[in-house]
Amino acid sequence: MKQTVPFTRDLVLVGGGHTHALVLRSWGMNPLPGVRLTVINPGPTAPYSGMLPGFVAGHYTRDELDIDLVKLARFAGARIIVGKAVAIDPIAKTISVPDRPDIAYDVAVIDVGITSEMPTLAGFAEHGIPAKPLGVFASRWDAYRANATTPKVAVIGGGVAGAELAMAMAYALRDQAPEVSLIDRGEVLDGFNEPTRNRLLAALEELNVSLVEHAEVAEVLPNAVRLTDGTLVPSDFTTGAAGARPHDWVADIGLDLQEGSLVVGPTLQTSDPDVFAVGDCAYLSHDPRPKAGVFAVREAPYLFDNLRARLSDGKMRNYHPQKDYLKLISLGGKEALAEKLGTARRSTLLWKWKNHIDRTFMNQFEKLPQMEPELPLRVAQGVKDALGDTPLCGGCGAKVGRGALQGALKTLPETGRNDIVPLVGDDAALLKTGGALQVFTTDHLSAVTDDPVLMAKITAIHALGDIWAMGADPQAAVLSLTLPRMSADLQQRTVTEVTQTISENLGGAALVGGHTTMGDSMTIGLSLTGLCSADPVTLAGAQVGDVLVLTKPIGSGTILAAEMRRLARGADVLACYKSMTQSNEDFARALKDAHAMTDVTGFGLAGHLAGMCETSGVGATVRLDNVPLLDGALSLAESGVRSSLFPDNRNDTRITAPDTARSALMFDPQTAGGLLAALPRDQAVAITKKFPNVGISIIGEITEGRGVTFS
Known part of the structure; x- marks a missing residue:
């Protein structure tokens, strides 16, 4: 969706408690334009405490217990940062999460619950x-x-x-x-x-x-x-289950406390008006109540309204908790006890009632309303065909098809320069510079996540793929950054996050400069150079009898396409992000003597392998069962999920493959994918033994002929 209102304020939700889950849902249905929303949580899900005894007893599965925060954040238009907050500085207005730059906020909310850890109890x-x-x-x-x-x-x-x-x-x-x-x-x-x-x-x-x-x-x-x-x-x-207490770091923020809990007033603000607190980590100074999930749920609409008010100079509402509440206590089996005002009853009907209440609460996060804008009633001819059946993906799924670029490049005249080494099919250029061989490449990605830090890591690993695939050592990089429209303060925050992250993930190269602009959405690009200490590895050297080695599982395009449509499990999305941010540097060093190598990106495993075979004048066979897949990719492919670039990739006459879901993943555009190398079998076996737990696999072999066959 085109952004028409610039971001001017950062709202950060720390923790994935029940109140925050409800606020995210409400925000998705009624966001405040100009606010960039962020949620920080240690994992992709937030367990619902009301169903925990039922889960322990075996009445519910783990998936039924958990609120999927990745799906919920996508619905709310929020960036999700998976990590544990360890400090908040209300003076600098920053939040610290390990292994990333501090996160700035204008307004923050703390909903991190309490802990039952017993650090003083021996053992x-x-x-x-x-x-x-x-x-x-x-x-x-x-x-x-x-x-x-x-x-x-x-x-x-x-x-x-x-x-x-x-x-x-x-x-x-x-x-x-x-x-x-x-x-x-x-x-x-x-x-x-x-x-x-x-x-x-x-x-x-x-x-x-x-x-x-x-x-x-x-x-x-x-x-x-x-x-x-x-x-x-x-x-x-x-x-x-005794002595539950606030997390230690909460006491170090420097705000008013009551027995370790953050003191809040009727507007749910702490002693710092820009920091709110809710749930079990908060102490309601105006009307103290015991720690109970019912209060966290009732706080949600007040918090939602008061955050909007604080961020837009509106009027706040006061929250006053009820004096007593119905306690429904699970009794192991499908029976419950209900207690209120000193009166108690137990029965199986009460468990059914509790089960109905709990499932109703969880269903509102599973069955999120569709908020996507529809097309105007009248559009130009061809618009619906150009849009296709799925939204435009991010990352390599948003690339222009292979034929368009290759067709355009063929119309260019010969350069006639003798300092450029002619290559066929490779994504990078090879330059003669002062007696050295220098690899030059460029790549850019549209965002697959709204987290600039995560997107910067993905872009760095992705862009370095061409350098590593040619056996070069990264040398220097220039950044090209497009940000969505935002205020000067948010520009500074975001550009700092991106440049720091890029600099730390360049495999030894130096970030020497960059260019920035604003547009409809975030894109990050890098132009990179690398130096070859030996003859470069290209696409042209694959030999009959070589085996094919792949260094990462595939399926990122399918998972990212599903995440955009809120179809992917949050845990699978995070595993996909982890794979994309895994460096190929060590693999590249181990494969430096390969006969041919490429990185697997937008044209998918099938397309990049076909390019290697075409350039080398050979064929290849790949056994589908040998190709490692990302968790969740196959089930999503079986349900019909495809990236927006898939149809173009599948329409490749050089490739023979069955019409199955597993086969479809071979044409899946990969972002920051693995390296694909052709080399002798004994060398390949030795390398796979060197990396036993990271998914590096022998997937097929180089054959006579010209085509690529998957079986």
Whole structure:
């Protein structure tokens, strides 16, 4: 979509809590023009606490537990930064995330929850699993449940959270005669009135949960919890649900605190009016309430309105929490207890009600409304055909088809220069400069992500591909940067992020200058030189009998096309980003004696291999099952997802391939893809053994003939 209003303010959401998830959804339906929205979270998903006991008990899958923040950020028009915030400087107005430049903000919100880590309890860091953050706990429990044979579980903390977890664990492991212990320094569930507590104690007894009361924990061991009186409580999965507290770094921000939590008033602002806080990490000074997800959910519309007001000089609303709320407590199986105003009931119907409430909450993130603009009623002839069935992809998926560029280049006259080495088919030029051979190349990408840092890393690795593929050492780079329209302050922030990141990811080359402009969207380009210390590796040397080595899995074009349409899983998108930002430098050094080499980019594996074969005067066969694929790529291809460049790539008469989803991925345009090399088999085998865990693979061989066959 064409941007018509310049960005003038940065709004940064720190954490993926329930309040932020709801704000992102609301923002997608009603954004404030001029605001660049960013969300920072340690992972691609945010687990929903209301469904955690059901997940532990086995009633829900991990996918059902998690809110996909990557999809939600795409819907909201937000850039997502996957990393853990470790500091906020309210004076400089920056947020620190490891391994990237600081992130500037005009307004920030903190929604990072609390932690159940017990740093002062001996052995807990090594052998314990805190119940919060939920994501780490859920992953550890998934692995334990799948492999436990004689389970022994202990939960430290006998409040309602600990009791729910103990019952859920006992139910999930019920067929394996588990030993489940609930440990508390006082009495278990002493925060309830006697009738409610008795009902919960009965539910614990029915599931054979052992209560260890009036017990002080001295140490967590690999297979037990040792109490101060010397008693050993058997456990090979010990979790902590007691003493949940704010994250340590929150106290270092320098804002007003109450027992480690950020103090907020009725507008949800901290002592710094440009920093808001919500959820369990906040303390409502005007109307204190216990830590409970219901308050985080109720805060969302007030936060949404107040952020818009703060960013546009509007009027804020005051949030006043309800005095009491309905507590629905899972009892392990598909039964729940409801408590409010001192009255409690338990039944299977109450679990169905809770399940309905929880699934309704999660469905609003799965079934996001379609907000894409439609075409005008009247358009010129050919517009619909030019647009095709899918939106224009970013990265190499946005490239012009192979035929257009090659056809245009053929119309150019011969240069007649003797300082340019003639090459056929290679993407880079080879220059004679002062007795040295210098590789010169240029490449630019339209953004596949709104995060300038991530996009800069991807662009650097992508552009270096031509240098590495010819066996050269990167020398110098010049940047070409187009930014969406934004204020001078945001220009400075963004250009600084991009240049710092490019400079750190050039494989030893120097960033010596650049040019900037503003346009409808972000594009980043690099012109690079490299020096050859030996004869360059080109497309022309492949020999019959060589095998083909590929250094990265393929499928990025399909995954990125799906991400644009909110069809890809967030975890698969992040794995794709990780692959794209993996340097090919070490692979290139190992392949320096290859007979022929290229990087796999816009024309896909099939197109680039066909180009190598055509230039070398040989053919090739590739076994489809040997080609490594990115996680999620095949299932997306099977569902019909294709990049916008796919039709042009598939229409290549040099290539024979079956009409299958796996085959379609061979024509998938890759961004920052791997190196494809032809070399003798013994050398190839030695190289794959040198890189055993990074996906480098032998995928086929060079043959007689001229065509490329996938089978």
